[in-house]
Amino acid sequence: MSDPAESVARAPLTIRMQERDNVAIVANHGGLPAGTVLPGGLVLRDKVPQGHKVALVDFARDDAVVRYGIPIGFAVEAIAAGSWVHERLLKMPDARGLDQLPIATVKPAPLPALEGYTFEGYRNANGSVGTRNILAITQTVQCVAGVTDFAVRRIKSELLPLYPHVDDVVALAHGYGCGVAIDAPDAVVPIRTLRNISLNPNFGGEVMVVSLGCEKLQPERLLPPGSFAIVDARQPEGEALDVVCLQDDAHVGFMSMVESILRQARVHLERLNARRRETVPASALVVGVQCGGSDAFSGVTANPAVGFCTDLLVRAGASVMFSETTEVRDGIDQLTARASTPAVAEAMIREMAWYDAYLQRGSADRSANTTPGNKKGGLSNIVEKAMGSIVKSGTAAITGVLAPGEKLQTRGLTYAATPASDFICGTLQLAAGMNLHVFTTGRGTPYGLAECPVIKVATRTDLARRWHDLMDVNAGKIADGTATIEETGWELFHLMLEVASGRKKTWAEHWKLHNALVLFNPAPVT
């Protein structure tokens, strides 16, 4: 089998995203040396690393450097054609103001319906569908994490083998629940996040809670009467929440607490074990898309392929969330223009404005987003990163907006406002009801979640080769010229249906690689 990465290394290859771009990025693994003659005749004046930009024209000081058709920065000095345009040569544009934005101007034509695609999922009483059949143990507070872990180890070894139709038992541990300003205005975010994670479709409506007793986040506050009955029709309205309270007077000795948890777990395991997968339309998918460890290829290979797949999902009637506020902030005008209604556009502006103010309160701004790895990978600043990130959202009209931790109620394409932190974004998308996660990476991350399958897409063939048993899809083939964006998007779509059906495990599932739930708590701790 010929090695596409090797063939790429032989011929100089640069990628320009749009006609009006005056820079292109170097696609070759290992970069290109000074003196390289590019197709068209331009000679490199510097060594340019892979993913980094080369000047296609002569720039005077203050000239706009254009990529993705927009100015990603202004030259701080003259730059000759053929030079390496690195981040120290660029002044970042100011953030676009949030007034006078185009509101629902694009009116994208409805995409043609995509019919006939199905997967095998677990139908829940409330109409949602799980891609996995997991017993989740909700915790009101970090205090109970040690005891719950102890109990979960016993459940896994003693009980789970008796219930072969249950995929896993997951303790929903977190750092919240006490020692926090629970009545501060912003405390609504972590509280609804925890509530909605408990109700994720992959948990089958079986809600069981381990509580300490004296914590601020009391079980009835976390899951008020009625909130949990919604997902479980077998639990009549008004039925008590299933809570194991460690401080209960009936508990004498540590093992009595553990036994209480095991006893209650058995009740839920019985019901989960009786469930079977059924054929459901692809519209039952609730997909969260995210990127982490981005490089200059993210916006060239993996994210466009995900964007194409996002359109397929929307056409199939499914739900897709894109997120990461600071990574789309610089494209706010594209997003408000694509909103299906003015109300949707206004909701996006509201979320962006909230985040601007949140960052400012901490003496930071959107430029705090980029990482050393982004820059090493060729992304000069957050504007360039955002242009590559936003592509994941495809081309459909944006029909919904969620504030952090809210639960998704609509189908189609939704902007779920979250921080860009991989683990916080994933946690909030779980709360929104995600049953399948797509994660693109250029630098490489072994990211995974215990609560939901994560399909990881590599932006470069080199990464996909080295991390062959961690990356599920190689979008680097697009840069190699061995696959198109459309082909890779379809490959991802088909893989999603396989993974959702449980016929295929992701690499993160294979190795049981799980990141922690990390809550977004904009309120103070006490």
Place this chain on the structure above:
Amino acid sequence: MSDPAESVARAPLTIRMQERDNVAIVANHGGLPAGTVLPGGLVLRDKVPQGHKVALVDFARDDAVVRYGIPIGFAVEAIAAGSWVHERLLKMPDARGLDQLPIATVKPAPLPALEGYTFEGYRNANGSVGTRNILAITQTVQCVAGVTDFAVRRIKSELLPLYPHVDDVVALAHGYGCGVAIDAPDAVVPIRTLRNISLNPNFGGEVMVVSLGCEKLQPERLLPPGSFAIVDARQPEGEALDVVCLQDDAHVGFMSMVESILRQARVHLERLNARRRETVPASALVVGVQCGGSDAFSGVTANPAVGFCTDLLVRAGASVMFSETTEVRDGIDQLTARASTPAVAEAMIREMAWYDAYLQRGSADRSANTTPGNKKGGLSNIVEKAMGSIVKSGTAAITGVLAPGEKLQTRGLTYAATPASDFICGTLQLAAGMNLHVFTTGRGTPYGLAECPVIKVATRTDLARRWHDLMDVNAGKIADGTATIEETGWELFHLMLEVASGRKKTWAEHWKLHNALVLFNPAPVT
């Protein structure tokens, strides 16, 4: 053996802390019914639960309700003697201003030296002493947590049995490292916290790091050259930090990453395994004291016993930290008065002012501290809670102040400013260099840390009886009248030396109950 709790239940018993207090708390398990005649003749007008206050005099509206000798609130209506004084009858006093405080006025006489007490500890190259011999694996970012967990499971099963003098292997997982505003002013707190935890004396100066590669918190930023050499004299100044970088080009396939971690772990395990306990003076103890799940007995039994023990430790030349800013804020005047110098008092005021402003930024104040469990346990508000909490600090002069995440450099009694959240406080005390943790609880919590032994002290005999295999010391005997504060303080002191020496395990160690590290990050996430 007679049951002290039962004997208490028979005779009505109330506890008044100071002569001028005009309320007392009910000590009897189960509380006392209306009509009960107290010693002295006062008749209860209401049923008063255990730990709750009874009015010893008639109060007019706005009269001060005095406990611990200070007004913990003002009556919102007339209250007759013998009534239950619950939190809804009290208006909380305003927070004491931070100007015009008494500065170093008390000048406590130096406590008499306590000589001859020793324990068996692990001497470190920098002079610090470990109470355990643990291989800690530092992580720069949450991204690597799944891979590190996988490797740690293998280290525990394959390697640890070969190194019998090593107590444990602990992955220092956390939610920080990327997706955060790492250059925001307040980011200094989580970064120095992680750095200083890596250098905790219980890890023997063996610093190994798992890094992703592209994260914001680069290994050299977390542990700059020289910072780690300080604790490990074998590591000459300038020697490279031991980092396993997952994105390293040499890693091909997941198992190659795991093998890299195992290979490096072996190097450190070899060195740790060569260490032996030596007899060291009690002055090598670095004790963090904390309370969690407090009730009205916390300030009557467990915390006074801890305070007595704090004095013993200071007399023995050891280091003791008390913390929990919002739980001592209302006693700031006592603390500044006890400062050894004006500079120490000013540092305390600076930390309190910082925290006041931090809470205010999130539309909260110190009153956000109290929990439903506190109130159920009889604590009406944060003023009353603080008076009971501050007692843990004993009577010695306060000679040091630490900002959150800073490393302790001095002996004696230090105010280590931290949030009151149990897990955050414990995490910050670990960063300060704590090698032994004392935790008092009234409501009961199964708190534990993987990094350091935690001795748990129950405030009530009923809790100590029910949680017999979770609580290490029963301070409830003080309320029962079967032990004095001094006796219980000495009992704790002797137990500390046993636990520090590894001759005795705490219950949290026995069951391997570990809470997560939870960082204090006052800066924004991105």
